Amino acid sequence: MSSLADQFHSAALDEHLASTFEARGLRAARVGDDDREGTRRWQDAVARGFLDGEPTEVQYTESFAHNGYRRKVGVYDDGGVQADVPVATFASWGTELTLPGGSAIPMCAVSAVTVAPTHRRRGILSTLMRGELRTAVSLGFPIAGLTVSESGIYGRFGFAPAVTATSWEISTRRTGWIGPVAPGRIDYVTREQGRDAATALYKRVRLDTPGEISMPGGHWERTFGTRPDVDKADKLRVVQYRSPSGEVEGVAIYSISEDDEDWAASTATVSRVVAGTDAAYAGLWRFLLSLDLVGTVRASELSVDEPLWWMIDNKRAARITSRDHHYLRVLDVPATLAARNYDIEDVIALEVTDALGIADGTFVLSAGETPGVDVVDEAPLGVLLVRLGVAELSAILLGGISPVTLARAGRIETDDPHRVARVFAATTTPRLSFWY
Ligand SMILES: CC(C)(COP(=O)(O)OP(=O)(O)OC[C@H]1O[C@@H](n2cnc3c(N)ncnc32)[C@H](O)[C@@H]1OP(=O)(O)O)[C@@H](O)C(=O)NCCC(=O)NCCS
Known part of the structure; x- marks a missing residue:
């Protein structure tokens, strides 16, 4: 594991996340890597959340042996009958995402997101997602990613499907x-x-x-x-x-x-x-x-x-x-945009909005062989401006979704979507060959 992945793995829970759950009579905790019993109960909750049967002994053992790389968070309701089984689970870890041009950036991967049917629609996922993303941002992850069982859940947190399978x-x-x-x-x-x-x-x-x-x-x-x-x-x-x-x-x-x-x-x-x-x-x-x-x-x-x-x-x-x-979610606009490769030289300004307050701002992207990104107060006169949400920026990042299409769908605003599309174009169609 890289040192960033290591640091993230053992980072303390975000204070706001912990206090929000406490105020609701719940308790959020990381499940320790050596905590075999706690991991079993956490796995019980994941299996229940994904409508699977109870894990077998072999599944418990193998999962414990292979999933140590995951930062596992559980939310517990001490008033419940099975108080040691979390009512919500969330796993994440540091990995690397390939960008156009063959560079790779650190990515916070998210998985095993479940909330028990007894506790759903009370904002538990929202609190977990915001808190864990804050921790990822504070450690320096430029981007987060996930694959989904249902597609309507993650757009509100700034994720967008950048890769179609x-x-x-x-x-x-x-x-x-x-x-x-x-x-x-x-x-x-x-x-x-x-x-x-x-x-x-x-x-x-x-x-x-x-x-x-x-x-x-x-x-x-x-x-x-x-x-x-x-x-x-x-x-x-x-x-x-x-x-x-x-x-x-x-x-x-x-x-x-x-x-x-x-x-x-x-x-x-x-x-x-x-x-x-x-x-x-x-x-x-x-x-x-x-x-x-x-x-x-x-x-x-x-x-x-x-x-x-x-x-x-x-x-x-x-x-x-x-x-x-x-699904990808840009967390750090300059770090992410500067890491990918651009086939043409051009300068455009991006005004990014982010409901979670993580990635918003105005940025000037100088695309080309050695790209650069400047944070500015407002878009300079004479530079083509694109107004878009962080989900839309995440969607076009890999070159698999055209800004022209998003402009036609009313998802981004710019006077020249074709020029923006030329900047973000990639010569290799994005793909992710598995689920995680
Ligand atoms: C999906 C799941 C984690 C949501 O947890 P939750 O704690 O009920 O979610 P929240 O209460 O924080 O909801 C946040 C928002 O997402 C919406 N939402 C929640 N689940 C949704 C779903 N399945 N589809 C569409 N929207 C959903 C809520 O309506 C709420 O909307 P709002 O922000 O407009 O109010 C939970 O229903 C679950 O465990 N489902 C089964 C397992 C699963 O599908 N996990 C996702 C794996 S990718």
Whole structure:
């Protein structure tokens, strides 16, 4: 963990957060990393909040072993019958977010947000979110991010979906392969070998794609079923792509579900393709689309601009649905904007409003090879001005959402949205390849 992530992990709770809960007869506390019993009760609350069953012994143990990187906050109601089970949970940790141009900035990732149905709609989430974001800001995180189960919740806190994800269902019999035929070879490997290869490859490829983050602990083990708490791990099949010179350049993991009515119409669900080269990408997808006894291939958390689209000859064989996926929330405008890359030289002013009072202000962005951001009292005369909320700024940050679209939707105000769009454009479509 970086020192910022370390400091955040063990930082005291925001005083205003603690006193607000106290005034309501509730108690907020961090769950200690060594507190096995407290962690179990916290996990009980998370499972309940997400409508899961009670965790099993194996799930308790694995979660304790792998989730130590999370800063876990619980809100307790000492008047309740099960007072040791929090009525609200909130987890966060320091990670890194890739920006256009391949730079990465520290990000405060948020997860496991639940409030018990007995305590909902009393402002508990609002108090937690504001307090934890204040702590993240005080330590210097320039941005926060999350993935959501419901999309209507986080806009009010300044988050916006900067990355859209697509889910694909491809009828493999209806389409042929028109993509490149990769020169390397495909081999089955063990789940452990696949996990190790994916871990190494992703470290590199995450920096190629805006919107990806460094993986939270234990993630690859869960993806590859090498943790004992993974359901149906025995169904997972792993293949790797090796270049002619012997380099492992890609890994794919999938599982098959049979169709009892027609054994030649099974479905392959691809849980992940990690490709370090275009050849590996083509080689692995070609393999997956040509599996015998399989009529349908499903995959999700793909980008809205997948090369795969151009590798199949019948585009209507693919049913593609898109969904809001990676929500971002700028906390520090100068630090965030100065960290990304801009392909054109231009100067624009941004007047940012933020209902939480974190990121508002007026900023002059000098885009270009070495970008700079100045905080000013008012936009200088003669400089193109954009008026927008912090959620809209967060939406356009990665270049996946056009300011022209947001202007047409009435979400940003500017005399020249096309010029703003050219400033924020990125040459790689953002993607986040998993949930967290
Ligand atoms: C979502 C959840 C955490 C909200 O907690 P809460 O303490 O009831 O939220 P608050 O009382 O602080 O509500 C804050 C605002 O969000 C709104 N809101 C809360 N839950 C919402 C939802 N599911 N959809 C849309 N708006 C929601 C509230 O109406 C309120 O609006 P206001 O600011 O206009 O008054 C809680 O309902 C829950 O645990 N749901 C199940 C698990 C879940 O979906 N977690 C989110 C994971 S991404």
